[in-house]
Amino acid sequence: MAEADISMNMEHVCCAICLDMLHDPVTIPCGHSYCVNCITHFWDQDDRRRSCCPQCRRSFDVRPELNRNTILAGLVEKLWKSGNCPPKSPPPSDSVGCDACRGNILPAVKSCLVCLASYCELHVQPHFESPAFKKHKLVAPCKRLQEKICSVHDRLYEFYCRTDQACVCYLCTMGEHEGHDILTAENARAEKGEELRSLGRTLNQGIQQREKVSQDLKKTVKNIKCSAQEASGEVERTSTELLASIKRRHSEVMEFLKAQEKTELRGAEGLLERVEMEIADLRKTAADLEKTLETNDHIDFLQSYLFLNHPSVPQAFDVPIPNHKATFKKVIKFVSKLQKILENICGTHMSNILETETNIPETPLSVIPEPKTRKDFLHYSCYLTLDSAPGHPNLCVCEGGRAVEWVAGASSGSVWPQMNCREGLTGRCYWEAQWSGSGICTVGLTEGRESRGLAVKSGFGRDTLSWGLDCFQLSCVFRHGNDNVTVVTPRAANTVGVYLDHRAGILSFYSVSDKMTLLHRAHACFTQPLYPGFGFWANAWQIGTDSVLFGRSALTSEKGHMSVKLLNL
Numbered sequence: 001m002a003e004a005d006i007s008m009n010m011e012h013v014c015c016a017i018c019l020d021m022l023h024d025p026v027t028i029p030c031g032h033s034y035c036v037n038c039i040t041h042f043w044d045q046d047d048r049r050r051s052c053c054p055q056c057r058r059s060f061d062v063r064p065e066l067n068r069n070t071i072l073a074g075l076v077e078k079l080w081k082s083g084n085c086p087p088k089s090p091p092p093s094d095s096v097g098c099d100a101c102r103g104n105i106l107p108a109v110k111s112c113l114v115c116l117a118s119y120c121e122l123h124v125q126p127h128f129e130s131p132a133f134k135k136h137k138l139v140a141p142c143k144r145l146q147e148k149i150c151s152v153h154d155r156l157y158e159f160y161c162r163t164d165q166a167c168v169c170y171l172c173t174m175g176e177h178e179g180h181d182i183l184t185a186e187n188a189r190a191e192k193g194e195e196l197r198s199l200g201r202t203l204n205q206g207i208q209q210r211e212k213v214s215q216d217l218k219k220t221v222k223n224i225k226c227s228a229q230e231a232s233g234e235v236e237r238t239s240t241e242l243l244a245s246i247k248r249r250h251s252e253v254m255e256f257l258k259a260q261e262k263t264e265l266r267g268a269e270g271l272l273e274r275v276e277m278e279i280a281d282l283r284k285t286a287a288d289l290e291k292t293l294e295t296n297d298h299i300d301f302l303q304s305y306l307f308l309n310h311p312s313v314p315q316a317f318d319v320p321i322p323n324h325k326a327t328f329k330k331v332i333k334f335v336s337k338l339q340k341i342l343e344n345i346c347g348t349h350m351s352n353i354l355e356t357e358t359n360i361p362e363t364p365l366s367v368i369p370e371p372k373t374r375k376d377f378l379h380y381s382c383y384l385t386l387d388s389a390p391g392h393p394n395l396c397v398c399e400g401g402r403a404v405e406w407v408a409g410a411s412s413g414s415v416w417p418q419m420n421c422r423e424g425l426t427g428r429c430y431w432e433a434q435w436s437g438s439g440i441c442t443v444g445l446t447e448g449r450e451s452r453g454l455a456v457k458s459g460f461g462r463d464t465l466s467w468g469l470d471c472f473q474l475s476c477v478f479r480h481g482n483d484n485v486t487v488v489t490p491r492a493a494n495t496v497g498v499y500l501d502h503r504a505g506i507l508s509f510y511s512v513s514d515k516m517t518l519l520h521r522a523h524a525c526f527t528q529p530l531y532p533g534f535g536f537w538a539n540a541w542q543i544g545t546d547s548v549l550f551g552r553s554a555l556t557s558e559k560g561h562m563s564v565k566l567l568n569l
Contacts, residue, residue, distance in 0.1 A: 017038035025068070040412045080318050109121045110124045113136070117546040124138070157169055160188030164177065199491075212287070257328070378569055386420070392418070402568075425444070431567075432512055440536070442535030443496050443498060445460070445466065462481075471510045478509070496511065496519075
């Protein structure tokens with residue numbers, strides 16, 4: 001029954017101003033109750049001389065005296081203790097919630113770096129009114145206030161360590177970061193802000209340059225389309241006229257053949273008629289002769305013979321027959337010759353058309369852009385294998401030529417503990433390697449098969465025909481010839497991805513984790529295939545000068561064990 005009474009009175013213990021559970025409830029003369037801070041703030045914001053009730057709008061000539069409502073205060077306290085208070089409703093996802101609100105959480109308007117809390121417009125008022133909060137620093141609402149606290153000393157970050165590239169508190173500057181290059185957060189902000197502004201100016205210049213190139217390319221594309229359309233129209237018109245001309249010539253030849261046919265037929269048909277008439281006369285005479293020869297009576301035979309029309313003996317028929325084939329063969333010959341001439345002309349001119357080259361100068365924008373995500377890089381993945389016979393006694397190839405182990409020890413100083421792959425890379429290629437152990441790994445490449453022996457003697461990146469990335473725990477050093485570039489990484493680059501665009505002359509090293517972090521990008525003019533490889537050094541060499549770090553003494557370390565394996569992509 002007690003729980004029923006509590007739920008029944010729940011609507012009576014909420015403030016009509018903040019819509020939250022009453023906090024220090026007070027009652028005004030009209031009978032309505034509010035949080036003391038809510039009604040005070042409401043009346044302070046009222047520009048009228050007299051006050052009024054926010055609910056019933058009853059006005060008072062003089063601001064009423066606020067008296068604590070002990071009954072409601074006790075009921076609210078009982079609700080909190082019983083656990084039946086309404087749950088907090090989260091603020092909008094795009095805003096910071098007030099840490100002082102209970103129930104309906106209002107959006108915060110300020111965050112306090114001393115209290116490490118965010119306050120709405122109502123609950124932030126004590127910071128403006130009470131002298132106890134005058135030294136508190138208020139900033140715009142911040143969602144990640146706890147990230148501004150040192151996890152070791154539980155103090156607010158106030159300084160920036162330039163040496164370790166990290167935010168530190170006051171106690172950190174006297175302990176772990178003592179002797180480091182320390183700046184105040186304000187000075188570090190100004191310094192980094194200037195770097196970002198400089199970078200922004202550089203980016204804007206790059207954007208402007210590329211926008212100009214983009215505009216020029218758009219004009220070029222438009223001109224190409226217009227020129228192509230114009231050429232297509234001209235070709236279509238010329239081809240139509242050429243076909244029409246051929247059809248006209250075809251009609252003329254066909255009409256000539258028909259006329260020639262009529263002429264030849266007229267002569268041949270006249271001669272045929274004459275020959276057929278002679279054949280009929282000769283057959284009639286031959287029939288009469290045959291009939292006379294068949295007469296049995298001698299007197300009848302002689303009488304018939306006297307009345308018989310004696311034809312002359314026919315001469316040999318020698319009428320010249322016209323050679324019709326000569327005329328038509330001549331026409332066929334010339335037509336065939338015309339066909340070959342036209343085909344040769346068309347072939348010659350078509351070759352000239354197809355062999356026409358458009359010289360477009362290559363610009364950096366004409367190069368295929370470098371991939372951005374690991375998924376994009378994997379389109380260019382390649383399969384590599386290490387040399388089966390390592391050239392150093394401390395190296396051991398395993399996992400079918402996909403991994404190599406190194407155990408440091410006394411060895412000859414004539415060669416460095418390095419290992420090359422069999423495959424030479426050209427075109428666009430991507431591969432990844434993962435290293436582990438107590439030492440430094442070098443991911444390198446050499447140009448040309450012959451230069452691999454030079455790299456073994458001098459080390460990756462110590463000449464002009466090789467490139468190397470020395471991987472430390474929290475930094476990397478890129479080396480090529482006389483160039484040494486140090487790259488600080490937020491975490492150990494245990495997995496390194498290498499992207500090569502041989503034709504464009506781009507070689508990029510990435511730290512591979514949940515995202516691709518560019519470590520260094522080099523530009524060169526490659527003329528031969530590049531052979532990947534690895535080198536190994538001990539942690540002791542990280543101390544001292546560069547001559548100690550990469551001198552001959554580095555080959556005789558007594559401690560160190562590392563392994564590198566090529567990842568299957």
